[in-house]
Amino acid sequence: MSLLSVNGLSVKFKRRNGDLTALHEVSFSLDRGERLAIVGESGAGKSILGYALVNLLSKPGYIAAGSVQLAGQELTQLNAKQWQGVRGKRIAMIFQDPMITLNPVLSIGDQMVEAIRSHTRIAYKDARKLAIEKLAHVRIAAPVQRFDQYPHELSGGMRQRVIIAIALLLNPEIIIADEPTTALDVTIQAEILQLLKQICLDNGVALILITHDFGVVSRIAERTLVMYAGRIVEQGPTLEIINDPQHPYTQGLLNALPQMALPGQRLNQIQGSMPPLSEHPGGCAFHPRCPYAQDKCREKVPGFVYSGVSTVACYVVEDMLAEFAQYDEEDLDV
Amino acid sequence: MNIWHRPQGVAEHTTRVRHVLSAMRGDKLALFALCIFALYCLVALLAPLLAPYDVNSVDFMDLENAELAPYWQTGDGRFLLGTDTQGRDLLSVILYGTRLSLTIGVCAVLIQLLMGGTIGLLSGYIGGRLDAFLMRAADIQLSFSTMMVAIVVLAVFQTLFGNAVYQQLAMLMLILVLGIAEWPIFARIIRACVFAEKDKEYVDAARVLGVSKVRIMLRHILPNTVSPILVILTIQIANAIVAEAALSFLGLGMPPAQPSLGALISSGFNYLFSGAWWISVFPSMTLILLIFVMNLLGDWLRDHLNPQAAGG
Numbered sequence A: 001m002s003l004l005s006v007n008g009l010s011v012k013f014k015r016r017n018g019d020l021t022a023l024h025e026v027s028f029s030l031d032r033g034e035r036l037a038i039v040g041e042s043g044a045g046k047s048i049l050g051y052a053l054v055n056l057l058s059k060p061g062y063i064a065a066g067s068v069q070l071a072g073q074e075l076t077q078l079n080a081k082q083w084q085g086v087r088g089k090r091i092a093m094i095f096q097d098p099m100i101t102l103n104p105v106l107s108i109g110d111q112m113v114e115a116i117r118s119h120t121r122i123a124y125k126d127a128r129k130l131a132i133e134k135l136a137h138v139r140i141a142a143p144v145q146r147f148d149q150y151p152h153e154l155s156g157g158m159r160q161r162v163i164i165a166i167a168l169l170l171n172p173e174i175i176i177a178d179e180p181t182t183a184l185d186v187t188i189q190a191e192i193l194q195l196l197k198q199i200c201l202d203n204g205v206a207l208i209l210i211t212h213d214f215g216v217v218s219r220i221a222e223r224t225l226v227m228y229a230g231r232i233v234e235q236g237p238t239l240e241i242i243n244d245p246q247h248p249y250t251q252g253l254l255n256a257l258p259q260m261a262l263p264g265q266r267l268n269q270i271q272g273s274m275p276p277l278s279e280h281p282g283g284c285a286f287h288p289r290c291p292y293a294q295d296k297c298r299e300k301v302p303g304f305v306y307s308g309v310s311t312v313a314c315y316v317v318e319d320m321l322a323e324f325a326q327y328d329e330e331d332l333d334v
Numbered sequence B: 001m002n003i004w005h006r007p008q009g010v011a012e013h014t015t016r017v018r019h020v021l022s023a024m025r026g027d028k029l030a031l032f033a034l035c036i037f038a039l040y041c042l043v044a045l046l047a048p049l050l051a052p053y054d055v056n057s058v059d060f061m062d063l064e065n066a067e068l069a070p071y072w073q074t075g076d077g078r079f080l081l082g083t084d085t086q087g088r089d090l091l092s093v094i095l096y097g098t099r100l101s102l103t104i105g106v107c108a109v110l111i112q113l114l115m116g117g118t119i120g121l122l123s124g125y126i127g128g129r130l131d132a133f134l135m136r137a138a139d140i141q142l143s144f145s146t147m148m149v150a151i152v153v154l155a156v157f158q159t160l161f162g163n164a165v166y167q168q169l170a171m172l173m174l175i176l177v178l179g180i181a182e183w184p185i186f187a188r189i190i191r192a193c194v195f196a197e198k199d200k201e202y203v204d205a206a207r208v209l210g211v212s213k214v215r216i217m218l219r220h221i222l223p224n225t226v227s228p229i230l231v232i233l234t235i236q237i238a239n240a241i242v243a244e245a246a247l248s249f250l251g252l253g254m255p256p257a258q259p260s261l262g263a264l265i266s267s268g269f270n271y272l273f274s275g276a277w278w279i280s281v282f283p284s285m286t287l288i289l290l291i292f293v294m295n296l297l298g299d300w301l302r303d304h305l306n307p308q309a310a311g312g
Helices: A046-053 A080-086 A108-117 A124-137 A143-147 A156-168 A186-203 A214-220 A238-243 A248-255 A295-299 A315-333 B016-025 B028-050 B090-126 B128-143 B146-181 B183-198 B201-208 B213-249 B261-269 B278-304
Strands: A004-013 A020-030 A035-039 A061-070 A091-094 A174-178 A206-211 A223-228 A231-237
Touching (some): A004 A046, A020 A046, A020 A231, A035 A046, A046 A061, A046 A174, A046 A206, A091 A156, A091 B201, A174 A186, A186 A206, A206 A214, A214 A238, A223 A238, A223 A248, A231 A248, B016 B278, B028 B090, B028 B278, B090 B261, B090 B278, B201 B213, B261 B278
Parallel strands (some): A035 A206, A091 A174
Antiparallel strands (some): A004 A020
């Protein structure tokens, strides 16, 4: 059985004249120790999905339908008290900007001890020991000194390490990392990503990495899930998706990487931009920007098909598969 | 690695208190204000030991000695600052008056802080209807001026229970009235701070760590509101002392038998033009210096209580 299974998860935002749908029936699963990336442009619903998994959607947002099961336990039905036992202890989360994720007026040590003590009854001395151990584990130099320092005394990379250490404190089963390296220098990014991966491998923690950067994905994740306008459009093994993207949107994203353009050439881009929540088009949401759009793309949302590489929701791929199947049949007939 | 890493072994245990203290060492004016304020506190605490006369003894009040001028005018070594209209040694009375004024100011503000803090935190963190209700209550409370409320309440109390009861309970009543009348000031500031803080990511991070609501409010958000609180705290204590002085001046504060600074100023006021200037002037100077110093401290704290500004 998979560790986390999400089924038909829909998230809506309450509004006076009709609710807005931010996530449309998202389904996926995550195994123990697996590293999964969720990729998409800004506004694709990646972060909302992350927040929905730990039930931290801010006010007008709510889970309208679907289920989230952690090792068989339904999470969407939990009350506030039960959530406290899940958050931090079983699912930890790492946020984008390490500059604002740490409380500026509490020392690093205070914040770590606080996190431990809100879950287990443990003496201050033992909590301190555990915290220093975790700081050393994320390869922070002089962890004993760092324990008493304040966030502003550390560099950005260091802070992100501290945040990872905090996430590790209670040995969670899943870490959700929401763009953990976006706010950092490129050199530090690589270090932090390597660290995250190593830590997941060392502790058997599953990772959900939310990012818009395929470069990041290729380095860490085993499996990738591409999102567009609140829907999953393609999912499959990372390497396969990068080598042979099926959905036109995934192709566009990969094409837009700076490495894909020749020196002196303009960078590639996907024409247009992600529509705002209130103006999601009917049918396949990507059709206004899709170079292969057909009439039926505008009418009905495509279902998922397995292309042999990944699972894709696209009529173009579906048609191609049908065509191939036909050829195969003809070959057999002859 | 952090290249600015300081050599190991050097104590890096920097706490906020040290930041503030080390910053203070460089600032002469702040140091001066702190010293004076500490002196006031010391005087208030040790008044019974420092005062040349015991204000509770029977022979302290001797009308034969009434309105004696200060030592340098009369050469009378018994009364350094002269005597008041009742023949009490002015220095002793001022020392005790400072003690009373500070006690009333501090206690009243503690009540304000406790009420305002609780209401502000709840209002800001929970929001919604509770917030709307509490803040309208604050608006209503603030629409009555503090002095008006205090005058009405104290006057009614005095007439209802008579002067004898009032004299016994005057201090308690002043503390309660001044404390309750100004809670919205703290409530509003704290609510505003909580509003600004509660959407920051560190709060989400704490929630995602499974920290309970109460702990988030008290351990994560409240410490972030400390600097504005401390600033208003000092200024509000100064305000409460002034308000108490004003009420005493109007005859609604401390009774003449146990005068605060305000009551002393008031009692000397009638004699100001008959030449006995010292009865009003010395307590006034004591009061002005205290308020001045507290305002200086409040401003200075506001500039230096931010750990990010003080760090480097």
